[in-house]
Every structure is written in C-alpha cells, then in structure tokens.
Amino acid sequence: MSTEFHLFKERWEGGFGKWVIKESKGTHSKGTKVVGTVEEAAEFLEENGGKEYIAQEVVMRPMLVGGRKFDLRVWCFVRSFGDGKEQFEGYVSKFVHARVSNKIYDVERLDDEEVFLTISTYNEELDNGERLTPERLKRRLLEENPDFNWEKMFASITQTASELFRGAAPSIGHWPRSRAYYGLDMIMTVDDSGEYTSNLLEVNFAGDFASVRDAEAQRRDSADSGEDGNYYETWGREFAKAMFTNESLEDCDFDSARETQRQAVETSEGPQDDYDTWLEDLAEVLFYNNEVTSERLVRL
Secondary structure, three states: OOOOHHHHHHHHHOOOOOEEEEEOOOOOOOOOEEEOOHHHHHHHHHHOOOOOEEEEEOOOOOOEEOOEEEEEEEEEEEEEEOOOOOOOEEEEEOOOEEEEOOOOOOHHHOOOHHHHOOOHHHOOOOOOOOEEOHHHHHHHHHHHOOOOOHHHHHHHHHHHHHHHHHHHHHHHOOEOOOOEEEEEEEEEEEOOOOOEEEEEEEEEEOOOOHHHHHHHHHHHHOEOOOOOOOHHHHHHHHHHHHHHOOOOHHHOOHHHHHHHHHOOOOEOOOOOOOHHHHHHHHHHHHOOOOOOOOOOEEEO
C-alpha cells in the first residue's frame, strides 16, 4: 500500500463496504485491521510505519455455519509447472477443512476479532476456534440448509485454484519436477440462485499443518471411546522422513498411521476417514512419478 494508496483510494470511492489491512508478510492474521473509511486506513498506516501492508475488500456476506463465519484451507499439490512445452500438472485435495470464528457473525461488529477472524486458535488470549473436517462441515451445512450442494461448492473451489495456478505458471517458468504443495485460504459465498463463489484470501507455500492437526484433535476428542490416538505424531514423522531424507518412501509406515486413525474415528457424528488418507494423496503426487489415480484428488 505504500506505493499504491492512490489506487486503493480510487477503488474505495468506486465501491462500498469495508476493507481489511494486513501485513504483506504476516501470518496468522497478526497485525490486521478492519477499516471503514479511507481516513481510517491512512491513520492506521501512519501509526504502523516501517511495515508493508496490503488491503483486501471484506467479504460482507460469507457462508456461515452455526451462524459463524468460516474459511476453508484448500490443499493443492503441484507436480510440474510448464511453460507451454510441457503441461502444468496440479491437483486439489478433497480434504478441505473449515476454521470457524468464535462468535456469531455480525457486519456491525467486524472490529471484534472473534467475530471477524477464523483463526483465533493462534491467539493464546482467545478461546480456540472450532475446526471442522470435511464430513463434519458438510453435515452441519446440510442440517442448516437442505439445499446446500457440496459438489457445486467444491467445483467453484477447483475452478478458482485452477485459474490461480494456470495463470501463475507462465511467470513461474518451466519446472517439470517442482513438487510443491500449497495451502489456499478461501471464503465461500452463495447467491440466491444457489451459485457458489470461492473468494481467494491468500496462498501459502508449504503451509503449516497446525489447523489440520487441530481439526483432527477436536474430532478425536469427541470420540465415544475416549481414546487419544497418536495419528498426527505418527504421520508427522513419516512425512518428515519422506520429505527430508533419501530413504525410500516404501519405508514410511502409513499403514500404522492409518490403523491408529481407524481406532479413533468412531465419533458422535459417525466414522470419518478423510484425514487418514489425504497424506497418502500428497505423497502420491510429490514423491512418486507414477500416474496419479487417487479419487480424492481432482486434476487442475
């Protein structure tokens, strides 16, 4: 914004609503500010000089679950970036999990972090936000709105991800063995005709797995059996072995991780197996050269 504030001002004058200002190299929503006027934005920037900020228009009517705002962490795995000579090859995982704000959504209270932010779990001074694995999110949304269509929503997510990576590919260049994974953060909206729009908030290269871990932990803690399990710790070790050593991936014991997960999946909301398989999908894309066959991955 330091060099484009005039463009920000022009955009504001041609629209309406609110904007969120955040550090361009920030993380976990630290240093964010929701502003309602150009003057308020200018004052914030002046008070916080020395850092580079970007501005995004606030999605004023996001989809809600339980009356609360949520965003989606969408995992994309790229096997190859092409420059026209070779085809771009990337996949989006069907394991998209939701991060939910702590308080009921209210457009008049966006200055309240627990209303506006969906990652309060990173703020030790706030109660941890709810994290929903895909089946739990789907079930909740269907309970609240029988017309909800998961397939149409996911199609919008896939389209946005495809446009993002294919649009960026020419600038990235020819990297036939890029082997990269990205965490895309999106907020969903749906209009009166039932059309879904995925609003891209940011792209995280090699994003952290903390919120995935929290989603699993919350699901596991609700297990009727009361068993803790150690799935996250198990797969973390195996992922590190595959990612950072030269040992054969065949030595990575995904079977034991899967079995550990199986023993902990009986919850009050029914069995779930999304989480225990998505890492295998990541491994299939990043660590093998074979054709990708998983039905849990969608080609971009």
